Amino acid sequence: MITVGDKEIEWHEGMTIRDMLNMLEHTQFCAAVRLNGKLVSSPFFETKEIPDKSVIYLLPLIAGG
Amino acid sequence: MADFTLKEINTLEYVRPEIDKGYTDQSLHINLTSKEIKINLIDKKVKDKFIGGKGYDLWFMWNAVSGKTKWNDPANAICIASGPLGGTPGYPGGGKSIVTTISPLTGIPIDSNVGGYFGPYTKFSGFDVLALTGKSDKEIVVLIDGIDSKIKLYEVSGLTNDSYTLSAQLTDYFDKEKPVNISVVSTGSAAKNTELGCLNFTWFDAKRKRVRYKQAGRGGIGTVFAHKNIKAVVTRWGSVSMKSNNPADFDALKNVTKLHAGEINTLDPKQNRMALVGTTHLVPIMNDHDCLPVNNFKYGQHPEAHNIGEAVYEHIFDKGFDGCWRGCAVACAHGVKDFVPFTGPYKGQKVFVDGPEYETVAGCGSNLGIFDPFFILEMNFYCDTYGLDTISIGTGIAFVMECFEMGLITKEHTGGMDLSFGNRLNALELLHQMVRGEGFGMIVGKGIRKMKAIFAKDFGAEAAIMQDIGMESKGLEFSEYMTKESLAQQGGYGMALKGPQHDEAWLIFLDMVHNFMPTFENKAEALHWFPMFRTWFGLCGLCKLPWNDIVPEDNRQNPEPAKVVKHVGWYADFFSSVTGRKVSPDDLIPMSEAVYNFQRLFNLKMGYGTREHDTLPYRAVGPVTVDEYLSRAERYDKDLTENYKVDITGMEVAEKVAVLRKHREARYEQLKDAVYKRRGWTPNGIPTVETVKRLGIDFHDVMELLKSHGVC
Numbered sequence: 001m002i003t004v005g006d007k008e009i010e011w012h013e014g015m016t017i018r019d020m021l022n023m024l025e026h027t028q029f030c031a032a033v034r035l036n037g038k039l040v041s042s043p044f045f046e047t048k049e050i051p052d053k054s055v056i057y058l059l060p061l062i063a064g065g
Numbered sequence: 066m067a068d069f070t071l072k073e074i075n076t077l078e079y080v081r082p083e084i085d086k087g088y089t090d091q092s093l094h095i096n097l098t099s100k101e102i103k104i105n106l107i108d109k110k111v112k113d114k115f116i117g118g119k120g121y122d123l124w125f126m127w128n129a130v131s132g133k134t135k136w137n138d139p140a141n142a143i144c145i146a147s148g149p150l151g152g153t154p155g156y157p158g159g160g161k162s163i164v165t166t167i168s169p170l171t172g173i174p175i176d177s178n179v180g181g182y183f184g185p186y187t188k189f190s191g192f193d194v195l196a197l198t199g200k201s202d203k204e205i206v207v208l209i210d211g212i213d214s215k216i217k218l219y220e221v222s223g224l225t226n227d228s229y230t231l232s233a234q235l236t237d238y239f240d241k242e243k244p245v246n247i248s249v250v251s252t253g254s255a256a257k258n259t260e261l262g263c264l265n266f267t268w269f270d271a272k273r274k275r276v277r278y279k280q281a282g283r284g285g286i287g288t289v290f291a292h293k294n295i296k297a298v299v300t301r302w303g304s305v306s307m308k309s310n311n312p313a314d315f316d317a318l319k320n321v322t323k324l325h326a327g328e329i330n331t332l333d334p335k336q337n338r339m340a341l342v343g344t345t346h347l348v349p350i351m352n353d354h355d356c357l358p359v360n361n362f363k364y365g366q367h368p369e370a371h372n373i374g375e376a377v378y379e380h381i382f383d384k385g386f387d388g389c390w391r392g393c394a395v396a397c398a399h400g401v402k403d404f405v406p407f408t409g410p411y412k413g414q415k416v417f418v419d420g421p422e423y424e425t426v427a428g429c430g431s432n433l434g435i436f437d438p439f440f441i442l443e444m445n446f447y448c449d450t451y452g453l454d455t456i457s458i459g460t461g462i463a464f465v466m467e468c469f470e471m472g473l474i475t476k477e478h479t480g481g482m483d484l485s486f487g488n489r490l491n492a493l494e495l496l497h498q499m500v501r502g503e504g505f506g507m508i509v510g511k512g513i514r515k516m517k518a519i520f521a522k523d524f525g526a527e528a529a530i531m532q533d534i535g536m537e538s539k540g541l542e543f544s545e546y547m548t549k550e551s552l553a554q555q556g557g558y559g560m561a562l563k564g565p566q567h568d569e570a571w572l573i574f575l576d577m578v579h580n581f582m583p584t585f586e587n588k589a590e591a592l593h594w595f596p597m598f599r600t601w602f603g604l605c606g607l608c609k610l611p612w613n614d615i616v617p618e619d620n621r622q623n624p625e626p627a628k629v630v631k632h633v634g635w636y637a638d639f640f641s642s643v644t645g646r647k648v649s650p651d652d653l654i655p656m657s658e659a660v661y662n663f664q665r666l667f668n669l670k671m672g673y674g675t676r677e678h679d680t681l682p683y684r685a686v687g688p689v690t691v692d693e694y695l696s697r698a699e700r701y702d703k704d705l706t707e708n709y710k711v712d713i714t715g716m717e718v719a720e721k722v723a724v725l726r727k728h729r730e731a732r733y734e735q736l737k738d739a740v741y742k743r744r745g746w747t748p749n750g751i752p753t754v755e756t757v758k759r760l761g762i763d764f765h766d767v768m769e770l771l772k773s774h775g776v777c
């Protein structure tokens with residue numbers, strides 16, 4: 001199980017950030033997430049694997065300074 | 066402690082008006098030549114049209130200067146205002162000041178939105194706007210004392226030039242018992258010798274028992290301030306509460322404040338964690354998306370960028386509450402204590418550094434090819450205390466470094482200094498030279514536009530290549546985002562009224578990463594709505610960050626998440642509750658539109674404000690050099706073949722660079738057409754008669770100005 005915001009999601013071996021986003025709605029504007037406190041940006045969504053029991057927050061649309 | 070003297074030379078006692086629904090309806094005018102102090106009432110028509118803040122600043126400046134006024138003419142005004150909502154404690158970002166003047170870099174109005182307590186304190190002291198004109202023959206300190214209802218002018222001697230120390234000394238001098246009552250505006254010793262001077266606005270950090278600083282950085286406002294011989298403007302005010310603005314509907318104000326602050330308290334720790342890392346989270350995100358300026362905007366990424374991002378600064382920042390306005394829940398104005406510079410007059414001494422923010426990290430770090438967080442702290446510290454804009458300094462030195470590496474300038478011109486990318490010591494030495502008023506630093510301190518002319522004329526450097534790589538537009542240095550792959554952001558910079566600063570429009574991710582605006586019309590719509598809405602914060606005396614840096618959890622379900630519609634609704638409620646003028650979210654854009662167009666007309670009045678001035682250096686649009694093209698060859702090849710249908714078989718790289726340039730430059734011109742049309746401007750970028758009439762800014766002199774440009 002992983003936690004995304006206030007939701008619990010079933011975890012599977014090799015699950016990437018992209019896999020996780022595909023399981024959620026309205027994620028087309030997500031360019032970065034916080035995975036266990038660390039930033040992961042969209043160029044790494046396909047490759048970054050999520051460990052089991054992770055806590056993830058989707059960052060708001062990046063708005064600049 | 067202080068070894069200086071203040072001699073009172075003029076005093077005006079006044080009756081302080083009660084604040085009425087966010088307004089005092091008074092302006093304060095100080096003529097530094099005659100030392101005259103005047104208080105005027107603000108006309109209701111001006112209030113309705115210009116709202117406050119930047120709107121008031123521009124209106125009073127418009128009336129102070131002629132089209133021929135230069136930045137260093139006594140007629141030039143520095144105007145400072147908060148706004149009707151400014152000074153609301155607890156509302157996130159609810160206490161900014163907006164400063165304007167005719168910029169030494171651009172010759173047109175520059176505006177800067179800055180934290181610290183000055184604007185709200187000045188309003189509570191009785192003045193919606195302060196206008197400083199003239200030029201004093203001796204160094205002068207202005208005191209606006211709202212507690213004793215007196216305006217005082219002092220001649221000063223023996224006061225240090227270093228902005229940090231100077232502000233601390235004046236805070237102590239004017240209210241030793243209650244330093245939190247004081248806010249000081251000052252610049253530093255380099256402002257006089259350069260055109261890149263910033264202003265430092267203070268507040269007293271009661272927990273840390275020290276004066277803290279925020280900068281009105283852009284466009285050389287500090288240079289104008291120093292040229293007028295103003296040492297400092299000090300405002301003194303006492304207690305502040307949510308009732309200080311005498312809001313029309315206190316309960317509604319309390320309610321909306323609680324909603325917005327509560328949301329930030331809950332969500333910031335889950336989102337950008339700005340209360341811990343400020344805006345340094347942007348460094349790794351920009352780097353990962355190839356948007357972090359590296360080596361004068363040549364590249365967008367560097368493997369060492371993680372050394373200067375949030376992961377490092379989180380541990381360097383001094384822990385504690387860091388709101389630059391009272392009770393701002395975002396609390397992103399961090400600092401570093403006990404930093405020890407390794408160069409300059411503070412070498413070996415422990416100092417507190419206010420910052421750095423993303424712009425300083427990228428400008429004085431990655432853009433110089435330097436990935437050392439402590440070097441950036443030292444640049445930040447000396448820029449602030451010397452009164453220099455970290456953005457123009459960073460972008461300016463980056464340009465110099467590229468010129469040096471290209472052989473356009475050599476050690477012969479730099480006084481023997483190696484100014485290649487990565488040279489920390491010599492980058493700092495340039496700052497120290499600006500203070501001492503000597504050496505190559507004096508040329509760098511003139512800004513990129515003038516440097517280009519000097520390098521060409523005096524050093525024989527090739528003008529065309531400098532035009533391509535000198536990251537300025539309208540004379541102002543770019544702030545720190547890479548725009549090559551975002552046409553919308555090229556427009557956001559190129560068509561920004563004051564020059565390329567991101568506070569008007571920041572559309573890179575919507576455009577480049579999310580492809581949300583595929584057509585010219587989509588982009589033009591965004592380049593209408595976003596600049597207008599961002600302008601609104603400056604009218605009201607607010608900070609923009611709480612609008613869209615922390616967003617509601619259900620925001621992504623909205624079809625237009627970038628607008629953060631729920632917050633726009635809260636801002637309309639905030640405005641209604643304070644001013645009593647009932648507005649809906651749809652009313653906010655027209656408020657800004659009038660002021661925005663007025664500023665464009667102001668540019669026109671000053672001899673600019675037309676299409677030819679909305680140009681960009683090609684580095685902002687595409688790859689200038691062959692190696693730049695090769696660094697992202699796949700991307701550029703794809704752009705040529707897929708978007709422009711060019712057959713690139715057998716093409717040399719130099720030829721590809723040229724063909725791509727032709728297409729990308731044409732595309733930017735097409736964007737201008739679309740944006741001008743959407744904004745109600747002529748193809749030459751001038752507001753039409755119909756537009757100015759619709760917005761109610763068809764004043765006699767505006768119509769005459771339009772007529773003189775053939776717009777009838």
Ligand code: SF4
Pocket residue numbers: 157158159160180387388389390393394395396397398608609610611
């Ligand atoms: S969000 Fe940050 S910059 Fe804006 S007012 Fe609050 S502390 Fe200051």
